[in-house]
Amino acid sequence: MPVVEAHRTPVMEAHGIVKRYGRVTALDGTDFELLPGEVLAVIGDNGAGKSTLIKILSGAVAPDAGEILLDGRPVHFKSPLDARREGIETVYQDLAVAPAMTIAENLFLGRELHRTNWFSSFFGILDKRRMLEEAKSHLRGLQIGVRSMRQAVETLSGGQRQGVAVARSAAFARHVIIMDEPTAALGVKEGTMVLELIRRIRDRGLPVILISHNMPHVFEVADRIHIERLGKRVAVVNPKAISMSDTVAVMTGAKRRDELPSEVLC
Amino acid sequence: MATTVMNPEDGERTASRSIIHRLLEHLPPPASIGPAVALAVTCAFFATQSPRFLDGRNFSLILQQVLEVGVIGIGQTLVILTSGIDLACGLVMAFGSIVMTKFAVNLGLNSYLAIACGLLVCAGFGYLNGALVTFVKLPPFIVTLGTLNIAYALTQIYSKSQTVSGLTNTLLYFGNTFRIGRTDVTYGTVLMLVLYLMTWLVLRDTAVGRHIYAIGNNPEATRLMGIPTQGLLRRVYTLAGLFYGIAGLLLVARTGVGDPQAGQTDNLDSITAVVLGGTSLFGGRGSLLGTLVGALIVGVIRNGLTLMGVSSVYQILITGILVILAVMTDQLSRRNKG
Numbered sequence: 001m002p003v004v005e006a007h008r009t010p011v012m013e014a015h016g017i018v019k020r021y022g023r024v025t026a027l028d029g030t031d032f033e034l035l036p037g038e039v040l041a042v043i044g045d046n047g048a049g050k051s052t053l054i055k056i057l058s059g060a061v062a063p064d065a066g067e068i069l070l071d072g073r074p075v076h077f078k079s080p081l082d083a084r085r086e087g088i089e090t091v092y093q094d095l096a097v098a099p100a101m102t103i104a105e106n107l108f109l110g111r112e113l114h115r116t117n118w119f120s121s122f123f124g125i126l127d128k129r130r131m132l133e134e135a136k137s138h139l140r141g142l143q144i145g146v147r148s149m150r151q152a153v154e155t156l157s158g159g160q161r162q163g164v165a166v167a168r169s170a171a172f173a174r175h176v177i178i179m180d181e182p183t184a185a186l187g188v189k190e191g192t193m194v195l196e197l198i199r200r201i202r203d204r205g206l207p208v209i210l211i212s213h214n215m216p217h218v219f220e221v222a223d224r225i226h227i228e229r230l231g232k233r234v235a236v237v238n239p240k241a242i243s244m245s246d247t248v249a250v251m252t253g254a255k256r257r258d259e260l261p262s263e264v265l266c
Numbered sequence: 267m268a269t270t271v272m273n274p275e276d277g278e279r280t281a282s283r284s285i286i287h288r289l290l291e292h293l294p295p296p297a298s299i300g301p302a303v304a305l306a307v308t309c310a311f312f313a314t315q316s317p318r319f320l321d322g323r324n325f326s327l328i329l330q331q332v333l334e335v336g337v338i339g340i341g342q343t344l345v346i347l348t349s350g351i352d353l354a355c356g357l358v359m360a361f362g363s364i365v366m367t368k369f370a371v372n373l374g375l376n377s378y379l380a381i382a383c384g385l386l387v388c389a390g391f392g393y394l395n396g397a398l399v400t401f402v403k404l405p406p407f408i409v410t411l412g413t414l415n416i417a418y419a420l421t422q423i424y425s426k427s428q429t430v431s432g433l434t435n436t437l438l439y440f441g442n443t444f445r446i447g448r449t450d451v452t453y454g455t456v457l458m459l460v461l462y463l464m465t466w467l468v469l470r471d472t473a474v475g476r477h478i479y480a481i482g483n484n485p486e487a488t489r490l491m492g493i494p495t496q497g498l499l500r501r502v503y504t505l506a507g508l509f510y511g512i513a514g515l516l517l518v519a520r521t522g523v524g525d526p527q528a529g530q531t532d533n534l535d536s537i538t539a540v541v542l543g544g545t546s547l548f549g550g551r552g553s554l555l556g557t558l559v560g561a562l563i564v565g566v567i568r569n570g571l572t573l574m575g576v577s578s579v580y581q582i583l584i585t586g587i588l589v590i591l592a593v594m595t596d597q598l599s600r601r602n603k604g
Contacts, residue, residue, distance in 0.1 A: 084492065096484065096486065096491075098480045098484045099550075100479070101479060101483060105480075109476070109477075109493070111492075112473040112476065123472070124472045124474070126473060
């Protein structure tokens with residue numbers, strides 16, 4: 001478990017983010033900080049603004065005010081594609097894969113590798129062999145066991161499918177992986193498998209933002225917990241020091257930040 | 267936890283244990299073999315029933331008879347792979363062939379220019395379908411039901427329901443033949459086979475081809491991967507329209523006239539070919555070459571029964587049964603995969 005040090009430069013930070021939808025204020029000047037090599041869980045009640053915050057960080061929604069810094073450098077995302085170009089990958093909860101296509105095809109969907117000789121590059125011929133080999137090494141690196149990269153994704157279990165989606169993000173993410181409820185659609189055993197994947201990605205040094213409703217999952221895998229409430233970050237807590245019930249109390253507003261002992265905050 | 271994540275070495279050992287399994291992975295999946303087997307069985311049956319069936323000239327005839335449905339089937343397959351459907355295809359083809367012939371004969375336009383206009387009109391109809399599906403978000407079934415009627419009406423209005431005859435040699439070019447041994451083969455047949463091969467390679471070996479499959483599989487996931495799905499759909503419908511135009515040119519060359527009553531059953535015939543070829547009507551899975559096999563199955567049954575002197579009604583009956591069997595196979599295989 002990496003020790004989180006306060007002086008390290010955040011990989012990604014956001015200051016004073018505001019987002020309004022008509023007269024509804026979804027985010028009311030929220031801050032955000034992701035440190036190198038950590039799993040940061042973002043939790044919040046329904047309507048707290050956590051999904052809006054995540055959409056802003058992944059480029060799906062543009063903020064009305066505030067700034068986002070990546071490695072200390074200001075960035076402006078107009079689309080998820082912009083965020084992806086900066087090395088930020090998102091894993092969606094609803095298993096965003098093409099079921100009848102192979103694992104290798106899913107891994108490289110939209111980012112296919114092409115053969116480089118003049119004939120092939122003129123006609124845009126795919127380099128299937130290289131994609132198969134690289135897919136194999138990516139899945140092996142995360143210890144996701146599947147029989148063949150030529151297998152259709154629909155022949156896999158739900159956990160393995162999410163594994164393919166996670167491997168796809170991990171293969172292309174250079175900065176950050178955002179996981180939006182990655183275990184919500186999965187059974188208990190498969191959810192545990194995805195948590196294991198999150199740890200492996202973190203241990204390679206890639207920071208992970210995990211959005212989850214599942215408190216046991218959050219406490220099992222997170223290094224820090226960002227609590228969002230009423231469009232603001234109310235606290236960042238250490239799951240090793242705080243109880244699950246205190247966390248939920250802060251999240252729902254039953255307890256204020258200053259009622260918590262100082263050692264649980266980070 | 268270690269038990270929930272499979273060890274990759276275990277997976278490999280299982281794979282190497284069965285060499286047969288590995289070989290099977292390199293073979294095409296059963297869904298794409300099925301239609302070819304069905305075609306072979308049908309041919310074998312008719313070969314025992316009629317001495318005239320196994321003859322180069324007879325095969326050349328069968329190929330000519332499936333020409334229009336075959337080329338329309340390429341466009342139809344592309345559309346169905348994206349989980350759409352095109353009901354307008356046959357009547358768009360008819361309109362295109364009327365435009366070509368009337369522009370050349372009545373307006374005295376250069377034949378190549380007339381052909382280009384006909385192809386352009388068909389591609390335009392395709393674009394209209396694609397635009398209504400993507401911009402207005404209407405279901406493809408409804409959109410093409412509408413354009414089917416529009417294309418039919420325009421054909422009748424423009425041709426005054428009169429057949430166009432007295433065509434130029436250029437318009438009839440693809441009806442010309444060359445000899446292989448004792449068999450006459452039309453250039454139209456060659457064009458159809460070339461179009462199949464080219465489109466099949468694009469679908470199989472290029473990114474655009476794989477994206478067409480991906481849209482049919484999961485449009486939202488495809489969009490999230492940064493693929494411009496709406497633009498790609500418009501391109502697919504437009505390209506399909508172009509194929510209907512080419513089918514119109516082949517129709518003109520085969521029949522020697524511009525026929526305003528043509529193409530009225532080609533929508534269902536092409537969908538039949540696609541389904542018999544093992545492509546799923548739900549999109550995202552199937553093979554283009556299957557469509558050619560599907561069209562040939564219908565053509566062979568029709569030809570064989572005619573040689574046997576059986577009424578053509580039985581051909582329709584058998585086709586109907588085959589379609590239901592093909593869709594059942596598709597459904598059952600999907601259900602097994604959960």
